[in-house]
Amino acid sequence: MSPPRILYCRCAYAKVIDDAVKDEVLARLAESGAAFDAVADLCELAARNDRALDRLRKETPVRIAACYPRAVRWLFHGAGFPLPEDGVEVLNMRESGADEVVARLLDGARPEGSAAPGTGGDA
Amino acid sequence: MTAAGTTPRVRVVLFEGAGSAPLEDGARLDLLKSLLDAGHAVTRPAEGAVVAPADDAPHLVVGRFAPDARARLAAADDLELLDLDDAAGPAAVLPAVEAANARAGATSPGEWKPWFPVIDYDRCTNCMQCLTFCLFDVYGVDGDQKIEVRTESNCKTDCPACSRVCPEAAILFPKYKKGPINGAPVTEEDLKSEAMKADISALLGGDLYRTLRDRSAAARQRFSTERDESKALLERKRCLKELGKTLDIPDEVLMTLPSVEDIEAKAARAKEKLEERRRRSRTLNDGPPKPPPSPDDWGI
Numbered sequence: 523m524s525p526p527r528i529l530y531c532r533c534a535y536a537k538v539i540d541d542a543v544k545d546e547v548l549a550r551l552a553e554s555g556a557a558f559d560a561v562a563d564l565c566e567l568a569a570r571n572d573r574a575l576d577r578l579r580k581e582t583p584v585r586i587a588a589c590y591p592r593a594v595r596w597l598f599h600g601a602g603f604p605l606p607e608d609g610v611e612v613l614n615m616r617e618s619g620a621d622e623v624v625a626r627l628l629d630g631a632r633p634e635g636s637a638a639p640g641t642g643g644d645a
Numbered sequence: 646m647t648a649a650g651t652t653p654r655v656r657v658v659l660f661e662g663a664g665s666a667p668l669e670d671g672a673r674l675d676l677l678k679s680l681l682d683a684g685h686a687v688t689r690p691a692e693g694a695v696v697a698p699a700d701d702a703p704h705l706v707v708g709r710f711a712p713d714a715r716a717r718l719a720a721a722d723d724l725e726l727l728d729l730d731d732a733a734g735p736a737a738v739l740p741a742v743e744a745a746n747a748r749a750g751a752t753s754p755g756e757w758k759p760w761f762p763v764i765d766y767d768r769c770t771n772c773m774q775c776l777t778f779c780l781f782d783v784y785g786v787d788g789d790q791k792i793e794v795r796t797e798s799n800c801k802t803d804c805p806a807c808s809r810v811c812p813e814a815a816i817l818f819p820k821y822k823k824g825p826i827n828g829a830p831v832t833e834e835d836l837k838s839e840a841m842k843a844d845i846s847a848l849l850g851g852d853l854y855r856t857l858r859d860r861s862a863a864a865r866q867r868f869s870t871e872r873d874e875s876k877a878l879l880e881r882k883r884c885l886k887e888l889g890k891t892l893d894i895p896d897e898v899l900m901t902l903p904s905v906e907d908i909e910a911k912a913a914r915a916k917e918k919l920e921e922r923r924r925r926s927r928t929l930n931d932g933p934p935k936p937p938p939s940p941d942d943w944g945i
Contacts, residue, residue, distance in 0.1 A: 527697070535759055536758070538820050538821075538822065548677060548678065551689075553673075557695065559686070559696050562685060562686065563759060565760075566684070566754060568763070569759045573700060574653065574654070576700065580697065581698060589819055589827070590819070590824075590827060590830075596763045596764060597819060600763050
């Protein structure tokens with residue numbers, strides 16, 4: 523089974539997620555060496571039926587750091603790109619702390635032997 | 646609803662894999678924040694890990710590339726490269742993304758605060774209260790006569806009024822401050838509370854339209870007898886304030902409400918459509934199959 527894919531939503535157009543939480547989650551993702559996709563705002567993508575949502579829902583399992591699971595699920599649906607029934611886990615940065623979200627995001631997300639940026643690369 | 650097929654925006658790929666030098670932790674985070682806060686999407690791939698697959702979005706690959714890696718990536722037709730060692734560092738990325746979006750003909754992000762209703766179809770009973778209630782034509786009906794959010798951009802920022810009249814708490818505004826409207830799980834208490842709010846709306850005069858009409862008629866009566874225009878306006882303001890408080894409608898939205906006459910006309914059209922829908926439903930049940938109404942039939 524492939525490691526879970528990670529999607530991070532910045533919720534850039536509203537102050538509903540604590541800045542400290544979303545900044546900390548992003549910082550630790552960035553340092554981790556794990557692969558991830560990050561978007562400015564899932565709501566904005568959904569409102570414009572952005573086809574980016576189509577690519578972002580593919581390749582499960584996927585863990586999504588955003589807001590309430592019910593909101594995320596129906597946002598994708600409303601945009602015409604429903605999330606798969608299985609293999610999607612939404613982590614709620616409105617309710618959970620950064621430690622909890624990051625721990626779950628990164629659990630098994632880094633392939634064996636991968637290194638954080640700055641410890642690998644041959645340039 | 647915005648037409649599918651919107652020109653895709655640039656996807657920034659922050660490449661720090663083999664053949665590149667990594668960014669400093671602080672620089673990497675600052676770059677990510679600046680791009681995301683400006684409305685852009687970023688992918689950071691890693692060897693052996695999965696990211697969202699490539700699609701027809703233009704790709705701008707950003708990194709500090711060794712010559713051979715740069716040559717390899719540059720050979721790909723569909724990738725645009727930005728070498729941070731050549732450019733003015735991470736500060737050059739945001740203008741490059743914006744320029745690439747402009748070349749692609751994509752809309753700029755951040756032109757509109759994404760405030761609009763999202764329907765939880767696990768809860769929605771297709772009662773059409775939201776369609777009837779919304780004065781700004783945000784809702785429509787699809788070919789299967791199912792309620793849908795059709796014109797998100799018509800929605801009035803920070804106004805959650807339609808979700809407050811939904812008897813099933815099926816309308817979400819993900820950026821709203823409180824649950825269950827923000828998507829938090831719906832509790833029995835919430836349902837009772839939502840029902841109470843709907844009842845309050847009814848108590849105000851059966852429905853919003855009737856309330857405004859009755860208040861307006863009363864105000865007109867006073868105006869004709871007292872010849873005091875300011876009293877009529879005050880009455881309308883008082884009525885709107887009451888509604889705003891009950892349904893959490895921002896003052897700015899109340900100020901943009903259509904005229905009473907327009908609201909009455911919309912209510913009449915909504916009523917006609919509802920009757921038509923009921924007639925068709927009866928006809929379908931009683932007689933031979935008839936074609937369902939088209940979405941245009943619902944274009945209230």
